[in-house]
Amino acid sequence: MSHALRPPAEPADADPTATAADSKLSPKAKAALSEGKKAERRLGLLLCAPAILIMAAVAGWPIIYSVWLSLQRYDLKFPDRTEFVGLENYVTVLSNPYWWNAMWVTVLITVVSVAVELVLGMALALIMHRTLVGRGIVRTSTLIPYGIVTVVAAFSWRYAWTPGTGYLAETVAGGDPVLTEKIPSIMVVTLAEIWKTTPFMALLLMAGLALVPDDLLKAAAMDGATAWQRFTKVMVPVMKPAILVALLFRTLDAFRIFDNLFVLTAGSQGTSSVSMLTYNNLIKGLNLGIGSTMSVLIFIAVAIIAFVFVKLFGTAAPGGDGGGRR
Amino acid sequence: MAEIVLDNVTKQYPDGAVAVRDVDIEIADGEFIILVGPSGCGKSTTLNMIAGLEDITAGELRIGGERVNERAPKDRDIAMVFQSYALYPHMTVKENMAFPLRLAKVDDTTVEKKVRDAAEILDLTQHLDRKPSNLSGGQRQRVAMGRAIVRSPKAFLMDEPLSNLDAKLRVQMRTSVSRLQKQLGTTTVYVTHDQTEAMTLGDRVVVMRGGAVQQIGAPQFLYDNPANLFVAGFIGSPAMNFVPASLENGVLRSALGDVPLTDRVRSLLEGAEAPREVIMGLRPEHFEDARLVDDTVRSNGVTFTNQVDVLESMGSDKFAYFSLSGEQATSAELAELAADAGSADVPGGGVSLVARISATSSAVEGEPADIWFDADKVQLFDPGNGRNLTYRG
Numbered sequence: 001m002s003h004a005l006r007p008p009a010e011p012a013d014a015d016p017t018a019t020a021a022d023s024k025l026s027p028k029a030k031a032a033l034s035e036g037k038k039a040e041r042r043l044g045l046l047l048c049a050p051a052i053l054i055m056a057a058v059a060g061w062p063i064i065y066s067v068w069l070s071l072q073r074y075d076l077k078f079p080d081r082t083e084f085v086g087l088e089n090y091v092t093v094l095s096n097p098y099w100w101n102a103m104w105v106t107v108l109i110t111v112v113s114v115a116v117e118l119v120l121g122m123a124l125a126l127i128m129h130r131t132l133v134g135r136g137i138v139r140t141s142t143l144i145p146y147g148i149v150t151v152v153a154a155f156s157w158r159y160a161w162t163p164g165t166g167y168l169a170e171t172v173a174g175g176d177p178v179l180t181e182k183i184p185s186i187m188v189v190t191l192a193e194i195w196k197t198t199p200f201m202a203l204l205l206m207a208g209l210a211l212v213p214d215d216l217l218k219a220a221a222m223d224g225a226t227a228w229q230r231f232t233k234v235m236v237p238v239m240k241p242a243i244l245v246a247l248l249f250r251t252l253d254a255f256r257i258f259d260n261l262f263v264l265t266a267g268s269q270g271t272s273s274v275s276m277l278t279y280n281n282l283i284k285g286l287n288l289g290i291g292s293t294m295s296v297l298i299f300i301a302v303a304i305i306a307f308v309f310v311k312l313f314g315t316a317a318p319g320g321d322g323g324g325r326r
Numbered sequence: 327m328a329e330i331v332l333d334n335v336t337k338q339y340p341d342g343a344v345a346v347r348d349v350d351i352e353i354a355d356g357e358f359i360i361l362v363g364p365s366g367c368g369k370s371t372t373l374n375m376i377a378g379l380e381d382i383t384a385g386e387l388r389i390g391g392e393r394v395n396e397r398a399p400k401d402r403d404i405a406m407v408f409q410s411y412a413l414y415p416h417m418t419v420k421e422n423m424a425f426p427l428r429l430a431k432v433d434d435t436t437v438e439k440k441v442r443d444a445a446e447i448l449d450l451t452q453h454l455d456r457k458p459s460n461l462s463g464g465q466r467q468r469v470a471m472g473r474a475i476v477r478s479p480k481a482f483l484m485d486e487p488l489s490n491l492d493a494k495l496r497v498q499m500r501t502s503v504s505r506l507q508k509q510l511g512t513t514t515v516y517v518t519h520d521q522t523e524a525m526t527l528g529d530r531v532v533v534m535r536g537g538a539v540q541q542i543g544a545p546q547f548l549y550d551n552p553a554n555l556f557v558a559g560f561i562g563s564p565a566m567n568f569v570p571a572s573l574e575n576g577v578l579r580s581a582l583g584d585v586p587l588t589d590r591v592r593s594l595l596e597g598a599e600a601p602r603e604v605i606m607g608l609r610p611e612h613f614e615d616a617r618l619v620d621d622t623v624r625s626n627g628v629t630f631t632n633q634v635d636v637l638e639s640m641g642s643d644k645f646a647y648f649s650l651s652g653e654q655a656t657s658a659e660l661a662e663l664a665a666d667a668g669s670a671d672v673p674g675g676g677v678s679l680v681a682r683i684s685a686t687s688s689a690v691e692g693e694p695a696d697i698w699f700d701a702d703k704v705q706l707f708d709p710g711n712g713r714n715l716t717y718r719g
Contacts, residue, residue, distance in 0.1 A: 218379050219412035222483075223426035223473070224400040233425075237416040 069292035076286035089293040110254040121201030146199035154263035208242020328390030328480040335385035360528035364666035368537035405474035409486040413458040481513040555659040555712035568655040581652040607705040613681030616696035
């Protein structure tokens with residue numbers, strides 16, 4: 001084996017010691033695995049196998065199946081006309097103004113809600129981190145919105161904005177039915193999203209704040225930094241990994257917005273998100289082909305968001321080694 | 327450059343706990359002063375009050391003659407080096423050192439020059455573009471020093487800057503800190519719990535205990551004339567030996583035999599109102615193997631015979647450990663020192679003693695040896711309040 005690995009150009013009368021060293025090294029370098037190593041590798045694969053099988057069953061197979069469905073004309077209302085049509089469904093969806101409107105609504109809600117949540121969440125995290133008195137009460141009360149079932153919360157928002165009965169409709173909107181117009185409803189939905197998930201953002205950011213050593217802030221104070229400079233020049237850069245993870249989580253989550261919309265507007269007045277539209281086509285319209293095409297497109301959009309965060313911003317994948325770097 | 331005056335400074339927390347009580351220290355311009363004491367003695371709190379990181383409850387702090395109690399840390403013009411170094415992990419060495427200058431809006435060329443100069447002094451020039459995570463402990467420590475010296479502050483505050491380094495490097499850095507301070511001539515307040523650092527570095531040492539200053543003085547003076555049992559036990563390594571004794575007719579009766587009072591001890595004791603029961607303190611180096619002491623000197627001291635429990639050869643000399651029968655010396659101070667050293671619950675009846683004897687001694691472990699000590703070097707303490715009865719103020 002060692003002969004086979006040696007470069008053929010090597011002269012026959014090469015230094016004998018070097019040859020000896022080579023023949024000693026090359027089998028090792030080429031990883032002729034020892035029995036122990038092999039057994040270890042086999043055990044590793046065996047231990048991973050259940051997880052891999054489950055992931056393949058619950059994630060892999062549905063993805064492959066929806067890609068397959070998206071390439072067919074497949075409407076349960078006309079089951080006889082099912083046939084393979086290639087990318088025709090994609091052309092149909094991507095040239096459809098409803099899809100682009102839904103995409104625009106989704107992006108708007110995502111960007112606005114995540115941006116506002118980041119600012120509010122950071123403020124809340126700082127409060128929770130710094131509070132000395134009544135720490136438990138502050139933290140608990142901050143987390144209440146996150147503890148309420150989204151649909152329940154969405155209904156209370158709907159009632160609050162319903163003219164005649166809702167206090168918000170009477171006080172803020174002056175009795176106008178805000179949920180019957182496009183832009184105001186999107187604002188209400190965004191507000192509901194922000195109210196609901198800011199605590200989650202705050203929790204993730206608070207974990208990030210714990211990564212900033214106290215000494216670092218003291219040192220910055222000694223170096224002449226004002227409170228704002230300590231925040232922007234020391235705290236934020238040091239907790240950047242945590243901020244990016246929080247943004248990634250929330251962006252992916254917000255992009256799939258469904259429940260708040262479903263309860264508040266049900267997608268009327270052109271307020272559908274992409275998830276809403278997909279649901280309407282797939283479940284209500286029974287159009288498996290178009291519906292699957294839309295879910296594949298959402299999947300691609302989410303993958304792009306994750307890619308941008310991980311590759312371009314250098315977000316450490318959750319569970320990866322990045323939060324603890326110094 | 328400035329002098330720092332702590333005028334009856336007290337720190338009391340909202341829950342009533344007093345961390346620092348009536349501390350009075352005058353630190354001269356350019357002086358290197360060490361605050362030393364066991365953990366929880368208030369030394370770090372005192373430093374943080376000078377820095378402005380903790381509020382002062384009562385008393386006044388003056389830097390360069392101005393009251394600064396109410397000033398924010400950034401307006402006090404002092405730099406601090408932390409135990410953890412507190413380097414900004416997202417900045418390079420250069421950016422770390424330039425940070426205080428950038429905040430002070432110093433122009434680019436000056437920043438560049440000052441950082442270069444500091445890096446040269448600290449031998450960091452080739453590391454300027456690296457991140458702290460890629461530096462060794464010693465290099466990080468030097469960057470922290472660099473960040474402090476670049477802006478030529480009125481004073482340096484150092485909070486145990488060497489305690490995260492390994493033993494050998496710590497000794498090296500100790501000398502370089504000392505050299506740097508001499509070179510820059512900047513007033514420096516240095517906190518440590520390590521009495522060796524305190525002895526070797528400072529112009530003066532402040533020994534603290536339970537939030538109060540025990541004694542202030544030059545290292546050698548503290549060593550030779552501890553004001554009380556606490557200072558006596560804290561300063562010196564190995565620590566001073568304490569043996570209970572009673573004063574009777576000009577003679578000290580103790581487990582080491584009867585010790586005659588020399589003229590020096592007698593005159594110091596005269597004004598001191600000594601109680602009958604005292605604690606006798608003896609430094610390890612005041613012992614010697616009796617066979618190596620010539621007869622004229624021998625009569626100035628006391629010789630006793632005891633079994634050597636453990637004999638440690640250090641090369642230059644030997645440490646001999648004994649245990650004597652009889653009661654251990656007890657006092658609040660000694661209990662606290664033992665707790666700090668972690669030896670409070672080490673079982674050991676009787677008095678244990680360590681003697682530093684000549685390397686040429688023929689004493690053998692496990693065998694009896696004749697040991698002599700100098701009666702003139704004896705220090706006597708009041709067990710009730712810990713006061714040194716033989717203190718030469």
